[in-house]
Amino acid sequence: MIHFSATPGIEPGTINSVGDSSSSLSSFVPPVGSSNLLTSIAPPSALPSFINPPSTEATVNPVTTNTPTTTSQSFHPTTFSPVIPASKAVDSLSPTTPVPLDPATSSAGDASNAGGGLLGWMKGAVGTSGGLLSKVAERAKNSVDSMITTLDPQMREFLYSGGDVDIVVASDKEVKISPVREAFQAVFGKATVTGVAAQSISVATQPVGFESGINAAKERISSTRASGKLHKMQPILAVENFIVEVVEDKWYDTGVLLLHDPVRELSLHVFTQLTPVPASVVSVAQADTPDDYPLRSSGLSVTVGSLMGNNLQVHHAEWHQALTGVSRRDMVLLAAKSLAGMYKTSIANIL
Structure with missing residues (x-):
């Protein structure tokens, strides 16, 4: 406990002067040597630290020196053989020197690139032969031609005539000329096909067998050239029908299309599809042929x-249609397309 003593002449709680106050304060100081509660408390101890101080010692890594060992044997260096030659590798890695551009050229190129969108598209559509406008015009032309030929089939001959292909059919019958013209115009785009009357003299009226049929077609071509109506180098095509016995008592009618081009020295031929013929009809034709017929060796x-037309009550040129549902014209047309394709391929190989 601390005991405070009152100063005589001074009332408690009153301070008269600075000196009196200092003297009065001195009375509160305890004498030296007296025990004090605050002084008896020991100073605080240092708090424990869990952080290790950084080491100040420098870490020195030992330097290992590899001393090459000498051997008595000689050293042979290996030869490096790269997959890419060194010259090509250097060329590919070496920087290329930029080509200086002409200011006029660069400005023109920039201008063309700037207008290469719509203007370039319009130029390509109008200028090139395979542009958009050319295709539209071609389709419009084809549509008009198709409409015209539908309304008037005879106009096909005039619309698609011309070109570099000129064929003469050794016959004046439309059943032979018309399918040949249509076939060649379909294959070549444009072709001129006409007909000239021709007959085979050294072959029977009704050829029998493949050999007789081909010989009759050749004779039609020869007689057409001998008439003097055509140029001697004119390509001529002949159509000749004949009958053939495939097996015993199994007879068929077929036709050969023979094309001869003396300019290109081409001789091509194809056959139409086989149409069955009753054996009884062939027997009648054989019986009606005289024994002294001079061309009996080649046919009848x-x-x-003529016999099939009488039996079917149709024209002799329409008996194929009446018997099988396929006309002779369609048979010749299909064979003529094959022949025209062969002719086109042969011309391309020669040129």
């Missing part, structure tokens, strides 16, 4: 078409 004097 009576045609199968």
